[in-house]
Amino acid sequence: xxxxxxxxxxxxxxxxxxxxxxxxxxxxxxxxxxxxxxxxxxxxxxxxxxxxxxxxxxxxxxxxxxxxxxxxxxxxxxxxxxxxxxxxxxxxxxxxxxxxxxxxxxxxxxxxxxxxxxxxxxxxxxxxxxxxxxxxxxxxxxxxxxxxxxxxxxxxxxxxxxxxxxxxxxxxxxxxxxxxxxxxxxxxxxxxxxxxxxxxxxxxxxxxxxxxxxxxxxxxxxxxxxxxxxxxxxxxxxxxxxxxxxxxxxxxxxxxxxxxxxxxxxxxxxxxxxxxxxxxxxxxxxxxxxxxxxxxxxxxxxxxxxxxxxxxxxxxxxxxxxxxxxxxxxxxxxxxxxxxxxxxxxxxxxxxxxxxxxxxxxxxxxxxxxxxxxxxxxxxxxxxxxxxxxxx
Amino acid sequence: xxxxxxxxxxxxxxxxxxxxxxxxxxxxxxxxxxxxxxxxxxxxxxxxxxxxxxxxxxxxxxxxxxxxxxxxxxxxxxxxxxxxxxxxxxxxxxxxxxxxxxxxxxxxxxxxxxx
Numbered sequence: 001x002x003x004x005x006x007x008x009x010x011x012x013x014x015x016x017x018x019x020x021x022x023x024x025x026x027x028x029x030x031x032x033x034x035x036x037x038x039x040x041x042x043x044x045x046x047x048x049x050x051x052x053x054x055x056x057x058x059x060x061x062x063x064x065x066x067x068x069x070x071x072x073x074x075x076x077x078x079x080x081x082x083x084x085x086x087x088x089x090x091x092x093x094x095x096x097x098x099x100x101x102x103x104x105x106x107x108x109x110x111x112x113x114x115x116x117x118x119x120x121x122x123x124x125x126x127x128x129x130x131x132x133x134x135x136x137x138x139x140x141x142x143x144x145x146x147x148x149x150x151x152x153x154x155x156x157x158x159x160x161x162x163x164x165x166x167x168x169x170x171x172x173x174x175x176x177x178x179x180x181x182x183x184x185x186x187x188x189x190x191x192x193x194x195x196x197x198x199x200x201x202x203x204x205x206x207x208x209x210x211x212x213x214x215x216x217x218x219x220x221x222x223x224x225x226x227x228x229x230x231x232x233x234x235x236x237x238x239x240x241x242x243x244x245x246x247x248x249x250x251x252x253x254x255x256x257x258x259x260x261x262x263x264x265x266x267x268x269x270x271x272x273x274x275x276x277x278x279x280x281x282x283x284x285x286x287x288x289x290x291x292x293x294x295x296x297x298x299x300x301x302x303x304x305x306x307x308x309x310x311x312x313x314x315x316x317x318x319x320x321x322x323x324x325x326x327x328x329x330x331x332x333x334x335x336x337x338x339x340x341x342x343x344x345x346x347x348x349x350x351x352x353x354x355x356x357x358x359x360x361x362x363x364x365x366x367x368x369x370x371x372x373x374x375x376x377x378x379x380x381x382x383x384x385x386x387x388x389x390x391x392x
Numbered sequence: 393x394x395x396x397x398x399x400x401x402x403x404x405x406x407x408x409x410x411x412x413x414x415x416x417x418x419x420x421x422x423x424x425x426x427x428x429x430x431x432x433x434x435x436x437x438x439x440x441x442x443x444x445x446x447x448x449x450x451x452x453x454x455x456x457x458x459x460x461x462x463x464x465x466x467x468x469x470x471x472x473x474x475x476x477x478x479x480x481x482x483x484x485x486x487x488x489x490x491x492x493x494x495x496x497x498x499x500x501x502x503x504x505x506x507x
Contacts, residue, residue: 024473105468110487135475
């Protein structure tokens with residue numbers, strides 16, 4: 001089959017590789033009909049996530065048709081149309097029983113590696129480095145889906161691929177970011193980053209009843225999408241004025257947002273000062289893995305007693321973390337890779353009810369064979385790119 | 393260097409003790425985990441203080457951890473999770489000799505005992 005493989009920093013290729021086979025009773029094989037490039041794939045592409053290996057198939061946002069099931073899968077049949085959550089979760093361990101699926105204790109067969117980095121292993125993830133198991137990803141014609149009796153959501157309607165594809169990751173991820181904010185009505189929420197996850201964090205905060213949602217980015221076209229499609233009430237373009245903390249205070253009568261969502265992660269472009277320069281040098285020389293300007297500003301801007309929700313992806317260590325602001329302002333930090341299996345059904349219902357049509361983020365549609373161009377377009381934000389869907 | 397490895401299995405102590413079949417080079421004890429958290433398995437490695445055996449026992453400890461994880465995986469999920477990078481499931485020998493994350497060719501499947 002054809003698959004998108006990582007072949008070193010800033011290089012992906014579409015190559016012929018063996019077709020996947022069932023390896024365990026609870027596996028299924030899915031013929032992929034649509035797959036997407038995630039912002040977090042860019043962290044792999046850029047070479048900032050350790051434990052990548054040449055030849056790794058990328059991609060953790062995919063959907064398609066079941067073409068084979070193992071003996072232990074009784075909820076799916078050949079021909080079923082499914083969306084596949086990006087975390088691989090067994091459904092049996094303590095974490096899964098508590099619906100903390102991205103913390104599955106069993107699905108990562110490189111637990112020893114992950115333990116060295118994080119103290120504990122986290123769940124396996126498709127196409128997302130060897131730290132999360134070394135599973136082949138879904139930017140391909142086929143994928144093997146382990147624990148297929150737990151993850152995939154069976155679709156039984158005529159919604160288009162683009163309307164449901166993002167249930168695999170970015171819609172639930174953005175929703176979880178908003179869910180962390182404990183919105184009861186009347187809050188002001190600031191969302192750092194108006195990329196695809198940020199768009200869904202904004203839309204979700206609005207759905208959950210926030211009164212004002214402030215989008216922060218450096219690209220006007222993304223801020224326009226945030227305002228016109230996701231429902232942001234205010235926008236801040238930090239390319240025009242880099243003092244985001246002061247702007248957020250000005251927009252909130254000095255209080256600061258009740259909760260802040262970091263939908264940026266480890267490669268913040270934000271910040272024009274000396275600290276950002278130090279971050280860039282340290283990251284380029286691999287002395288730290290994170291450029292943390294967005295998270296620092298988020299913590300400094302958040303109102304005392306507020307919530308810091310981190311859904312942007314980080315991989316290792318950050319310097320100059322504002323511990324004093326975090327502690328003295330009494331902030332609560334909530335973070336994590338999304339527990340997609342927990343959110344996927346209720347969010348599918350929201351799509352079916354017409355509460356949201358997630359396809360609004362799609363700006364580019366390409367054949368799988370064009371994946372190398374797609375990565376470049378997405379990375380450099382060319383042609384007003386927000387989200388790329390690949391068709392195998 | 394620790395001499396100790398432990399894991400918690402989300403099953404009753406009675407069940408864990410009954411199913412326990414992992415081969416580990418050390419003293420094994422079981423304990424109820426607090427609350428509704430299953431059963432703790434503790435392994436204390438047997439080893440002496442000289443530097444050579446210390447070096448060997450680092451690997452021995454990693455092997456014990458592999459066995460504990462595989463036991464937990466079998467008991468909790470009914471199978472050993474296999475990725476394309478580590479088709480045999482978790483093995484310390486694979487840690488720095490990973491396959492690329494792409495499907496195995498026919499011959500490799502046979503080699504890994506999976507065809």
